[in-house]
Amino acid sequence: RGVLLPDLLHDIIEQIQPIAEMKGIHIYTEFDPQIEVRGDRERLYQLFVILLDNAVKYTPAKGHITITSHINKGSVHVSVQDTGIGISKEDIPFIFERFYRGDKVRSCDDGGSGLGLAIAKWIIDKHRGKIRVDSIKGEGTKFYLQLPLEKKV
Ligand code: ATP
Helix, strand or coil: CCEEHHHHHHHHHHHHHHHHHHCCCEEEEEECCCCEECCCHHHHHHHHHHHHHHHHHCCCCCCEEEEEEEEECCEEEEEEEECCCCCCCCCHHHCCCCCCCCHHHHHCCCCCCCCHHHHHHHHHHHCCCEEEEEEECCCEEEEEEEEEECCCC
16 A cells, blocks of 8 residues: 555644744645555655755744645655745755755754755655755745655556
């Protein structure tokens, strides 16, 4: 059996909600029902915790986060978008490297290690998926993920 994606994402949102709420950040979701990803639930959980954790961490008070998931051409597509500080053009090529932390981040340091996205990329690769990012400094960030669909028999 595959991993039921809306369930997984709702579990993570439930965990992250209190922290988001404290910052007045609203989380919106647009999930197609019943999507199943072929993969490891624990790893996928870890992957989305990293992305959502970052979204909350790098979004100032009163911002929002939007998570979508749908099926397109036989794959699962997930996006995680925030209205946060964004990532500068110079940083974008490096954010998936181990220990890399954006410039802006070091000033409001919370002791992050810069490992999160390297682990996220590793998990995506293990699933033969894809991840890419669009970001505008000062406006926000959007991660796009592609993951294998669990085909129903
Ligand atoms: P940790 O490993 O503890 O999460 P980290 O957040 O610094 O620390 P990564 O998750 O690997 O490490 O992220 C790498 C860098 O990418 C961050 O330091 C930050 O500059 C940038 N980044 C990641 N996600 C976002 C986001 N949603 N908005 C803005 N910048 C981000």
